[in-house]
Each structure stands twice: as structure tokens, then as C-alpha cells.
């Protein structure tokens with residue numbers, strides 16, 4: 001599981017207002033969690049708190065947690081134990097809290113297990129962080145567990161921290177368009193931690209995008225567990241267009257934005273209107289993260305995914321027909337209960353057939369309350385490990401070959417800022433979501449430029465500054 005330390009090109013963790021309690025936030029998991037952390041940080045800064053990257057001296061320490069796999073939960077629990085040991089020695093009044101998915105699913109249990117924890121904040125309660133911290137820091141309350149449902153919470157992840165940065169202004173931003181999931185895949189805990197689907201209004205989302213564009217943002221990523229389910233009940237289909245396509249069209253009108261991305265769409269509801277949007281809307285970049293989970297129809301049915309291998313392949317063909325250079329990524333689970341060697345080979349063959357630009361491979365992890373836990377034929381860990389390693393080798397080789405094909409190509413890159421690995425260089429993304437590293441001055445941040453690709457590794461493309469078009 002990924003852990004974000006430097007989540008944004010603009011490092012909001014260093015926003016400082018002197019002599020106010022300082023707050024350290026660590027984020028585990030997906031982009032939605034990153035976005036939630038940013039919204040909490042923005043909320044606290046507006047109340048006068050100081051964000052700090054220094055967990056050793058913070059007055060408030062918050063871990064924004066992920067429950068999708070057991071390893072992510074264990075990481076956050078271990079981290080909290082370490083923090084308790086370090087923090088309580090130096091500051092008996094510091095506030096320690098869990099937020100997000102694990103906070104939602106475990107609630108009071110977390111305080112029973114770790115009595116030094118003061119705050120447990122659920123996934124519909126991020127906007128209440130400030131008021132709860134205030135009551136804890138002023139001694140009005142001793143412990144707070146707030147995990148109840150709250151109507152309208154989907155519209156509260158709205159504020160950003162765009163300018164608080166040591167590392168310059170933000171060029172890209174995440175925009176949360178909805179919360180929850182109604183799909184109930186049999187392996188997944190998300191519907192239990194994030195609740196049912198609730199969508200924000202198009203007007204509210206477009207308003208946020210205008211503010212971001214006015215703040216200098218050039219690229220936004222629309223976020224949701226199943227983005228293409230956006231507004232199904234609240235907005236519905238108009239003129240043959242789904243609510244999600246209506247939303248993309250409205251965001252497309254926002255002046256100043258150059259690129260629109262979204263993640264994750266579900267293959268099941270990927271309609272022709274959305275496929276056609278790539279042809280009609282130039283700001284919509286040619287990239288699709290399409291979690292397939294398995295190449296075996298038998299597994300897909302047991303997983304309750306709602307599509308077949310053939311339907312998935314048909315969708316990939318339609319997308320590539322509209323945009324041959326489309327970057328296609330995926331998520332795959334290895335070792336779902338009952339997965340035979342033959343089922344697994346179907347996944348390997350699907351990967352060979354599709355040639356994903358990117359694939360995140362996950363070892364199946366049993367999650368509480370999910371139907372898959374009670375399914376027969378749970379796969380032994382050793383077999384899961386072995387299949388995972390085999391598939392990883394396969395998808396890495398495919399990715400490497402695809403990346404190498406870019407050598408010599410002239411490619412459009414949105415410059416995001418200094419490279420994460422080497423701050424002396426710049427980093428940007430292609431329209432199909434590939435990271436490109438090249439040399440150049442920071443004044444290029446926010447510009448769309450053409451870079452000639454000179455080298456490629458499995459994860460990164462490199463451009464030659466000598467032949468870079470700086471205009």
C-alpha cells in the first residue's frame with residue numbers, strides 16, 4: 001500500500017501560522033484519501049492551525065487510513081503505536097487521531113485497542129475535524145468517536161490548499177465528485193466504509209473547478225469510487241448523455257483548465273457516450289484506469305463485477321478505436337477464493353492481450369463483513385505470492401516494452417514542477433498519464449510543452465533538454 005508523504009506538487013504540510021497548534025497528517029491509500037487529507041488541512045489552516053511535516057513536534061497527529069487491504073490497516077496501527085510512544089513522552093496533551101476508512105469500520109474499537117488515541121473521525125465527518133480538535137485541545141472533551149452518517153457530507157470535500165507551498169503553486173488538483181459505492185464487489189470493504197453513492201451537484205463541482213483554474217490549476221482529476229455512476233439518481237440521463245458525461249462537458253467549459261482526467265470508472269457502466277466524449281472533448285486526456293480484477297469470467301461472476309472478459313475487451317477496443325494512443329491502466333486481484341491455475345492463466349492472457357500501460361496487482365486480502373471471506377477454497381498465501389510474482393513479471397515486461405516504444409517520440413507534457421526523485425529536474429505528465437522527467441527551469445511549471453523522449457524505464461520516460469521546445 002502506498003503511503004503519501006509528499007502528496008501534492010505544492011507541499012501543503014508546511015503551511016504555517018505562528019503560535020497555533022501544529023498539525024501533522026499522514027495519508028495511507030488512494031487518491032480519494034489524499035484529497036480528503038488536503039480538505040482537512042485546508043479546513044484547519046483556515047481556522048489558524050499550522051500544518052507541519054514534522055511528526056516529532058506536532059501538537060496534533062492525524063493518520064488518514066485505508067482499509068482496502070489488511071496490510072494498510074496494520075501499517076497505520078503500527079505507526080500509531082510508534083507515535084504514541086514518541087509523542088506521549090514529550091507532550092501529554094498532544095492530540096492523536098485516526099481518520100478515514102479504518103476509523104469508520106473500527107470506530108470505538110480503535111480506542112479500546114490503543115487508549116492513547118483521542119480522536120476517531122469517520123469518512124462522512126472530515127469537515128468536523130476542526131470543531132473536534134478544538135474541543136479536545138481545550139479540554140472540553142477527553143475522547144471523540146464520530147463515525148455516524150451525515151447527509152450532504154459528499155459536498156464538504158471542497159476546499160483546497162493551493163498556495164501554501166514551499167514548492168510553488170499547484171498545477172494539478174483532485175476534485176471529489178461523489179462518495180460511496182453501491183456495487184458491493186464481494187471482496188471489497190469500500191461500500192461499508194464509504195457508504196452508499198452520493199453525488200455533488202454539477203454546479204458545485206464546476207464552481208470548485210473555476211476556483212482552481214483561477215488559482216493556476218491546469219489539470220483536474222475527477223474522483224469517485226465509480227465515477228461513471230456519478231449522478232445516476234440525482235441527475236439522470238439527458239439527451240442520451242449520462243450525468244457523468246454532462247459533468248465532463250460542463251467542466252470542459254471552465255476557462256484556464258487544459259486537461260481533465262478521472263478515476264476510477266467501472267467497466268460495467270462505461271457507456272458509448274463516455275467513449276465518444278474522448279473524440280469530442282479535447283481537454284479530456286486519452287487515459288483510462290479500468291480495474292478489471294480478473295481475466296476469468298468465473299472469477300468475475302464470483303466477485304460480482306457485473307461484466308465479462310469479452311465485454312471488457314470490447315470496451316478496450318472501442319476506446320482504442322477512438323484514441324489509438326490511449327493509456328489504459330488496471331487493478332488486478334490475485335488469489336481470490338476459488339481461483340484455479342486456469343482462472344489465473346486467463347488473467348495472464350488478458351494482460352498479454354490488452355497490454356496495459358500500467359497495472360496495479362493486489363494479493364487478495366480478506367476483509368471483514370465482505371461475502372468473499374466466507375467463500376470456500378480460500379487460496380493459501382504461498383500460492384498467492386507465487387502467482388503475484390509471475391503476473392508482476394509479465395505486466396512489468398509489457399509495460400517496459402511499451403515505454404521503450406516512446407523513444408524518439410515528440411510528446412506533449414504538462415509540466416508539474418520539480419521531479420519527486422531529483423528536485424534539480426522537472427517532472428510532467430503526458431496526456432496518457434506517463435511521467436516524463438527532463439531538465440528545465442521552474443518557470444516552465446504549469447506550461448504544456450513538447451519534449452522529445454530519449455530514454456525510458458519501466459516507470460519513467462526521460463526527455464532531452466537540448467531538443468525541448470521551450471515556446
Ligand code: SAM
Nearest residue numbers: 068187188225264266291331332362363364365
Ligand atoms: N472502485 C474501483 C473499481 O472497482 O473499479 C476500485 C477501488 S478499490 C478501493 C481499489 C482496488 O483495490 C480495487 O480495484 C481492487 O483491485 C483492490 N482491492 C479491493 N479490495 C481488495 C481486497 N480485499 N484484496 C485485495 N485487493 C483489493
Ligand code: SF4
Nearest residue numbers: 181183184185188190
Ligand atoms: Fe469496491 Fe467494487 Fe465499489 Fe470498486 S466498485 S469500490 S471494488 S465495491
